[in-house]
Amino acid sequence: MHELGIVLEVVKQVEEIARVNNLAKIDTLVLQIGELSSIVPYYIEELYPIAVEDSFLRDTLLRIETIPGIGECSSCGLSYHVKDSDYKCPDCKGSEWTVITGTEFMIKEILIESSGCQS
Numbered sequence: 447m448h449e450l451g452i453v454l455e456v457v458k459q460v461e462e463i464a465r466v467n468n469l470a471k472i473d474t475l476v477l478q479i480g481e482l483s484s485i486v487p488y489y490i491e492e493l494y495p496i497a498v499e500d501s502f503l504r505d506t507l508l509r510i511e512t513i514p515g516i517g518e519c520s521s522c523g524l525s526y527h528v529k530d531s532d533y534k535c536p537d538c539k540g541s542e543w544t545v546i547t548g549t550e551f552m553i554k555e556i557l558i559e560s561s562g563c564q565s
C-alpha cells in the first residue's frame with residue numbers, strides 16, 4: 447500500500463501552497479483521482495485523517511473527484527469506459543486500448559472559506 451506516502455506528500459504540497467499564499471486556513475482540499483491510476487481513493491480517504499492529524503490541514507475536509515477511465519480501442523477506435531466494459535471493447539471485443547483519461551492524480555482545488563465574520 448503506497449497510499450500513505452502519497453497522502454503525506456499531498457499534505458506537504460498543500461502546506462507549502464498555504465505558506466506561500468499566506469493562507470490561515472483551508473476548508474476543503476479537492477483531489478482528482480483517475481480510475482485507471484494505481485491510487486485507490488478509498489485508502490486515501492482512510493489515511494487522510496491520520497496524515498493530517500498533527501498538521502495544518504487537520505480541520506480541512508477532503509473531497510475526492512473520480513475521473514472515469516476512458517480508453518480508445520486500438521482495433522476500431524471506439525472510446526469506451528474501460529472498467530465498465532471489463533477492459534474489452536464493447537463493440538469489437540478487442541482488448542488492446544490506449545488511455546484517454548483516467549490516470550490523473552492531482553490537487554484540483556483548495557477551497558477557502560469566504561471571509562465572513564463567524565468563527
Ligand SMILES: [Zn+2]
Nearest residue numbers: 519522535538
Ligand atoms: Zn473496438
